[in-house]
Amino acid sequence: MRCPKCDMTDDKVIETRVSREGDAIRRRRLCTNCNYRFTTYETIIPADIHVVKRDGRREEFQPNKLRDGIRMACWKRSIDEATIDSVVADITTRLSLLPQNEVESQYIGELVMKLLKKIDEVAYVRFASVYRHFQDADAFIDEVQNMQAENKAAEPESDNSKEAPVNETGQDGKTA
Ligand SMILES: [Zn+2]
Numbered sequence: 001m002r003c004p005k006c007d008m009t010d011d012k013v014i015e016t017r018v019s020r021e022g023d024a025i026r027r028r029r030l031c032t033n034c035n036y037r038f039t040t041y042e043t044i045i046p047a048d049i050h051v052v053k054r055d056g057r058r059e060e061f062q063p064n065k066l067r068d069g070i071r072m073a074c075w076k077r078s079i080d081e082a083t084i085d086s087v088v089a090d091i092t093t094r095l096s097l098l099p100q101n102e103v104e105s106q107y108i109g110e111l112v113m114k115l116l117k118k119i120d121e122v123a124y125v126r127f128a129s130v131y132r133h134f135q136d137a138d139a140f141i142d143e144v145q146n147m148q149a150e151n152k153a154a155e156p157e158s159d160n161s162k163e164a165p166v167n168e169t170g171q172d173g174k175t176a
Pocket residue numbers: 003004005006007008031032033034035036
């Protein structure tokens with residue numbers, strides 16, 4: 001795995017955790033070149049599941065993108081990564097069990113709200129209010145990413161920057 005800090009590919013796994021349901025694995029890695037620690041996540045991607053967005057566009061279901069959205073709703077709440085991972089794993093499993101291979105983005109949004117409600121009221125309200133406004137999880141993620149970019153620009157010295165959600169899916173979320 002390439003180190004996000006120094007770009008070398010020499011790392012060693014220092015911790016491996018399997019989710020309670022056994023459908024996701026997190027690995028804590030240490031770059032042997034620069035000692036940077038980072039986390040990778042492994043889950044089953046349901047074969048050929050496509051998300052139908054509100055405007056009719058379809059895209060492949062991306063668990064990482066889903067995780068970004070949930071992590072943003074949980075921002076600065078005391079919800080650990082393992083809990084967020086379990087929500088993503090739960091939703092991924094549910095989608096893989098559906099008889100059809102297409103699912104509306106609203107359906108995923110409703111699932112997220114249902115699960116978040118049990119975990120953290122604030123994260124739920126945050127996700128629900130923004131999600132219901134946009135009616136599309138992708139639009140929500142784009143909006144929160146924009147807000148965070150603005151916050152970052154406003155307070156570059158913020159010591160909470162390490163807790164800010166990281167956009168692992170790259171730039172494609174912003175180009176839409
Ligand atoms: Zn490194």
